[in-house]
Amino acid sequence: MAQTPVLHTLPAELVREIIRASCEESSEIVLPVPTPPSPVLSASQFCSRWRTIAHRERALWQNFRIDLPDALSEAQYETLMNYLANGARSNRLTLALRQDVHRALDVNPAIHILITYAPHLRSLSLELPAETFIELLTLPVPPLALHHLEELSVGVRVTEEIEDAFGAVDTLPSPFFNIAPQLTTLTLGYDRLRPIPLMPFPIEPFNLPWNQLTRVNAVNVWCDVNHFFLFALRSPNLTEFVLTLDAEDTEDPESPDDISTLPNLRKFHVTFLDFYRWLWTNTTMPGIVDLKIATYIDDLEWEDDAFEEFMDRSCFNLTHLELHFGLHNLCLAMPQLLNRSPELQELTVRWTREDEPEEAMDNTPLMALLAYDPNTPLKNPQIHTLRVDATRGSLQMLTSRATAPNSTLKEVVLYAREPAACVSVFATEIYRIRAAGVHVRCEEIVFPDKWVYQDQTDLDPRPMEEDDEEEEETTGSEEEEADAEESGS
Incomplete structure (x- = not known):
């Protein structure tokens, strides 16, 4: 007579706790993704008795991370929808949905899943091809009923073939994500860090409820000055703001009344691609305690006067500071920041560019500011x-x-x-x-x-190639005219 498997003899309460512990570590995708998130254990991995216990415990089925295969059979789709239905009754679903291959909206299982379970989602993370987002933003798609959604993460999987088309999306604001009365946290951008594009990320067409947002992460996209003030002015309750900025030809404000104040902002992490003076001259952030400044360029001088005026207006006292140097002169800001932050608790000082022999970073003067000297009070x-x-x-x-x-x-x-x-x-x-x-x-x-x-002009050689072709055509036509004149004479 066959013995009962040991797994079947475990108490139901112990099995329930094992499954719950396995599911707790699952989470939505946060961009950029430093490490792959922990996979959610599926009931198919358990024996029949474990599956029975799992299905009885609705609270176990609230976190889902789904990698949709290129082809999904009807049976697989039905099983997946049944698992989602188990957790959908609580209106607290966390769903991370990832898809590599674009499929038309009418036959795309990802869209069917979203439409079916949108009213039950608390957190939604989408990592879909750019072609899918283009269709969602440009076609007459009905809005999702995201009545309980609090966190939204949108990661656009873009290829070189579709990058220009996605960047050129210019349409009326889409209603797809607009019905989300409880949305407060947004992560928006590409699924991975990309070079400086020729066009900014198309933020406007997503038509999100900006005035509700308290936390925004747009680190993997290039934001221009219009994007920045779209977030800053339309989101008065913003407390956390992470982004990558570039703003060419932006002028200083004409009067103090033109300076924008972000009164509730507590965390501000900014990566500058270029042209950073405008940010310090156009804003005031009196409440920030967590500041990160990162640069990757070295051909500009750090404009110390603009930053000092910004600090004088803001009067902040930092507890967390990160300085990621890409240009040597940014170190001029460090003494001022340390002096103005006596309650500083965490400090990061990094050199973000690979050292060339002639430009190796010497951080000895910076470290001397922080070193302990028995003859003077300890800095910070x-x-x-x-x-x-x-x-x-x-x-x-x-x-x-x-x-x-x-x-x-x-x-x-x-x-x-x-x-x-x-x-x-x-x-x-x-x-x-x-x-x-x-x-x-x-x-x-x-x-x-x-x-x-x-520099942006170094990234896409196509405009230069077109200019070269025009020059060659012009040169060729001039030579033909000269030959014709010679033959005529």
Whole structure:
């Protein structure tokens, strides 16, 4: 007689807890995706008894991450819809939907899933081909009834063939995402970091309820000045704003009345592609406590006067600061920021571009600002987390702070091209820091590809090629005319 499998003998309550623990780690896609999110365990992975228990526990079926295959059979589609139906009764569904291949809207299972379960979604993450979004924004598609949606993440999977077409989407605002009375958190952009495009990301056609938003992440798209003020002025309750900016030929305000104030903004992370002065001269952010400034270019000078005026108007006191240097002169801002942030708790100082022999970044002066000197008060004494590139100067600074009297330092992150070699080279310093009770870890430096911070005209050679063809045609016609004149004479 066959023995009952051990799995079948486990108490139902224990099985329920195992399944619940497996499902809790599932989450929607957040862009950019640093690591693949944990997969949701499907009931098909369990034995029959486990499936029975799982189906009885509705709360287990609220988080779904679905990678739609290129071909979905009718039986697979029916099974999928049944699983979604199990969790749809609570109006708290978290759905992350990913699709690689474009399919027409009338035969696209992703659209059918959205229309069916939109009223039950709390969080929705879409990673779909650009062609699908073009159809959603340009065709007369009925709006989704997203009555309970609080978080929306839109990741556009764009290829070189369709990139120009998506960037040129110019249509009346689509109603597809407009019915979302509880939406407060938005992630919008491409599914991965892309180079500076020739056209900004088409934000307007999405027609989102801007006035409700409190958190916006648009880090993987290039926003111009119009996009920035679309968010800033239409979203008065904005508390978190992450974006990548470029604004050519934007002028300073004519009067103080023209300066825009973001009164509720607490977290502001900005990556500059170029032309950053306009942001400091056109805005005031009195409430920010978490600031990140990143640059990848080195052919502009940091305009210290504009930034200082911005700080004078804003009067903020930072607790979290990240400076990712792409140009050397940005380090001029660091002393001012440290002096104005006595309550600073976390500090990140990074060099974002690969060093060329003639432009190697020397962070020794910057590290000297933070080092402990027994003859002077400790700079920003409340800092408990420091993230820096691993250099001799930064390790000396970290050692001095870790061993200082009444040190508050708890965590150190060192960035190096080869973390293992970093641990070996700075073994003595790391040992002393750890001996002081500080947690130390090394992470690999990941430099963005050079096309991220290249000039826009360097990215797409097509206009130059067209100009060359026109010149060749002009030259050819001139030569033909000259030959004709010679033969006539």
